[in-house]
Amino acid sequence: MAKVTMADVAKEAGVSKSTVSQYLNKRYEYMGHDTKKRIEEAIAKLGYQPNFLARSLKQKRTSTIGIIVANIMHRFSTEVSRSIEDFFHEHDIHAIVCNADDNPKKEKKYIEMLRAKQVDGLIIFPTGKNIALYESMIKENYPVVFMDRKIEELNVDTIAVNNKESTYHAIKHFIEAGHEQIALITPPLTISSRIERVEGYKQALSDHNLTLNPDYLKSVEIPAIQSELDKMFSLSKSPTALLAGNDLVLLEVLAFLKEKGIKVPRDLSLIVFDNLSFAHISEPTITAIIQPAYEMGKKAAELLLAQIMKENVTTPTEHIFEGRLIVRKSSEGYLFSK
Amino acid sequence: MAKVTMADVAKEAGVSKSTVSQYLNKRYEYMGHDTKKRIEEAIAKLGYQPNFLARSLKQKRTSTIGIIVANIMHRFSTEVSRSIEDFFHEHDIHAIVCNADDNPKKEKKYIEMLRAKQVDGLIIFPTGKNIALYESMIKENYPVVFMDRKIEELNVDTIAVNNKESTYHAIKHFIEAGHEQIALITPPLTISSRIERVEGYKQALSDHNLTLNPDYLKSVEIPAIQSELDKMFSLSKSPTALLAGNDLVLLEVLAFLKEKGIKVPRDLSLIVFDNLSFAHISEPTITAIIQPAYEMGKKAAELLLAQIMKENVTTPTEHIFEGRLIVRKSSEGYLFSK
DNA sequence: TTGTATGCGTTATCAC
DNA sequence: GTGATAACGCATACAA
Numbered sequence A, B: 001m002a003k004v005t006m007a008d009v010a011k012e013a014g015v016s017k018s019t020v021s022q023y024l025n026k027r028y029e030y031m032g033h034d035t036k037k038r039i040e041e042a043i044a045k046l047g048y049q050p051n052f053l054a055r056s057l058k059q060k061r062t063s064t065i066g067i068i069v070a071n072i073m074h075r076f077s078t079e080v081s082r083s084i085e086d087f088f089h090e091h092d093i094h095a096i097v098c099n100a101d102d103n104p105k106k107e108k109k110y111i112e113m114l115r116a117k118q119v120d121g122l123i124i125f126p127t128g129k130n131i132a133l134y135e136s137m138i139k140e141n142y143p144v145v146f147m148d149r150k151i152e153e154l155n156v157d158t159i160a161v162n163n164k165e166s167t168y169h170a171i172k173h174f175i176e177a178g179h180e181q182i183a184l185i186t187p188p189l190t191i192s193s194r195i196e197r198v199e200g201y202k203q204a205l206s207d208h209n210l211t212l213n214p215d216y217l218k219s220v221e222i223p224a225i226q227s228e229l230d231k232m233f234s235l236s237k238s239p240t241a242l243l244a245g246n247d248l249v250l251l252e253v254l255a256f257l258k259e260k261g262i263k264v265p266r267d268l269s270l271i272v273f274d275n276l277s278f279a280h281i282s283e284p285t286i287t288a289i290i291q292p293a294y295e296m297g298k299k300a301a302e303l304l305l306a307q308i309m310k311e312n313v314t315t316p317t318e319h320i321f322e323g324r325l326i327v328r329k330s331s332e333g334y335l336f337s338k
Numbered sequence C: 001t002t003g004t005a006t007g008c009g010t011t012a013t014c015a016c
Numbered sequence D: 001g002t003g004a005t006a007a008c009g010c011a012t013a014c015a016a
Helices: A008-012 A017-024 A033-046 A054-061 A075-090 A104-115 A129-140 A161-175 A192-207 A222-232 A247-260 A295-309 B006-013 B015-023 B032-045 B054-061 B075-090 B103-118 B131-139 B163-176 B190-205 B222-232 B247-260 B293-309
Strands: A066-071 A094-099 A121-124 A144-149 A158-159 A182-186 A217-219 A243-244 A270-273 A285-289 A318-321 A324-326 B064-069 B092-099 B123-124 B144-147 B158-161 B183-188 B218-221 B239-244 B269-273 B287-290 B318-321 B324-326
Touching: A008 A017, A017 A033, A017 A121, A017 B183, A033 B218, A066 A075, A066 A104, A075 A094, A075 A295, A094 A104, A094 B092, A104 A121, A121 A295, A129 A222, A144 A318, A158 A161, A158 A192, A161 A182, A161 A243, A161 A270, A161 A285, A161 A324, A182 A192, A182 A222, A182 A247, A192 A217, A192 B144, A217 A222, A222 A247, A243 A247, A243 B247, A247 A270, A247 B123, A247 B222, A285 B287, A295 A318, B006 B015, B015 B032, B054 B064, B064 B075, B064 B103, B075 B092, B075 B293, B103 B123, B103 B131, B123 B293, B131 B144, B144 B293, B158 B163, B158 B190, B158 B293, B163 B183, B163 B190, B163 B239, B163 B287, B163 B324, B183 B190, B183 B222, B183 B247, B183 B293, B190 B218, B218 B222, B239 B247, B293 B318
Parallel strands: A066 A094, A066 A121, A121 A144, A144 A158, A158 A318, A182 A217, A182 A243, A243 A270, A270 A285, B064 B092, B064 B123, B123 B144, B144 B158, B158 B318, B183 B218, B183 B239, B239 B269, B269 B287
Antiparallel strands: A285 A324, B287 B324
């Protein structure tokens, strides 16, 4: 029965609604000490709870922002969301997280739903398939920040990691350890981050005079990875090093290696592009390219808030962060003697 | 500028607001075909988007429910939330997830915020520290379902797993493999699920004529676990088997074992109480007690929906699900010969 | 310092 | 079949 309203409080306290409203918005400056007290008592007595909806309707501001994550199963997404929430929490803004599940239809639905609910802005890990929708938001000057994936055609604040360079670095690490048969597995090349990772891979190979073997470079859906690996490791010359394009790819790779009895790093050197909860404690520990999720989330939040507040209105830009290669056991000690 | 409103559409179509409203709510039964067409065109032309806020204010129903998770870092929480979201999605109800971070203050804040936003109901993984708040919601007949933790004093729908029996089962599994020095580590005993796990542990020991060694039973905060383990494994008789009370405990345990070079299962048998992303692929694979997260989430959602719809108003009850012990390598092959 | 009137964008109740 | 009109709960000029 949260049906006790401001009018009830006003009546109980013997004042008008406006005065109660003043009180709630902490404009006590010109309020009689006595009035204030009576309102306080009335609120306590009736157990009054303000109705945010009504307030938002009037103010045209919900103090809520939305985060649309491409796939909540990635640890990176979780970390970024967490960081964004923390930031907005300090500004008394509520963040609500939706999972598009890598599905453009769901993404569209969530964008529309959140906008219908009048959220003040959106941080999106775009699937990249709803260009028209993205464009309309930008054209309307609706506050938006894109995360993790760049959409070329769009003029919008975007946060990303230097995918190409980071991948280059990892592949170079393999090459310097003596590897020549280096594989990369990613999900389909539908978004910039994956495309850039492939570019970094190719660049690293060519810069070190290694020819690209198409059998070693696969971009397929997660459920298809194991069969793709099966082909790859049935080749007469199978890879000696492998970069997993993200954490979900890695899980598939590990499952495959376990089943086939392929040992890391003895039989295969391994690196994963992403943050992982167990990279430091698995056996062996796993070399990883880490994205600064916390900083990236914070930056996205700052940019969005600026747009919402219409302060520091900079022209939309890309903000690129650096990935860090954490070398662990999975990429060491490969036996070239064999 | 999503400022195009129903009035604009009405004017554009040359009809009244009421008629537009009818149209939007799909009550075309008594509507002229021509009118309908004109409204459609007007909406398309102006790019009208309905305002959910205004609708909710009027209807006293937001078609939104809240999930307050104790700690989003647990995989179990994620799985349950996902299941709840899926269920409500089918009923065109939006679920928003908040993370209390095991912090009663945050929990309170979120409950109040969500209620102020007029969400239609709440599914809570309670910290257990806001009893008065829980009571007030129940007394007001506000739709609530509790998850994972029972609060004795409260008469409310509650979903949980049979913690005691599941733990008993796991400990028995250790005992039958010949173990006598069996440890259990949990976070502090502030909630029913942890208390019940300890009860199951004690019961299993006593039923098998093993005496309880207090050095083997520790309930401490996550950051204190490693030092506690350090003490435990410095004992003259250190444990030969260990049950990690949840997934976060396990991560600490694994980190400790790795540092100390203690090998599983050779030096120590290991079981974890919880769902884990990598239990089946780690080296060794990890024996786990699995909670049926999907079913539990679904049940919680069903109960909440019934409360919201005021249908099937059953008296609040506990719904207990069964944990399943998945035996893997980490609890096999301990060498008792040494 | 406090009260009155009006509007935010919908939906609901009736007339017409 | 369609259209006034009054809510929903709050905030905000402006008056008093």
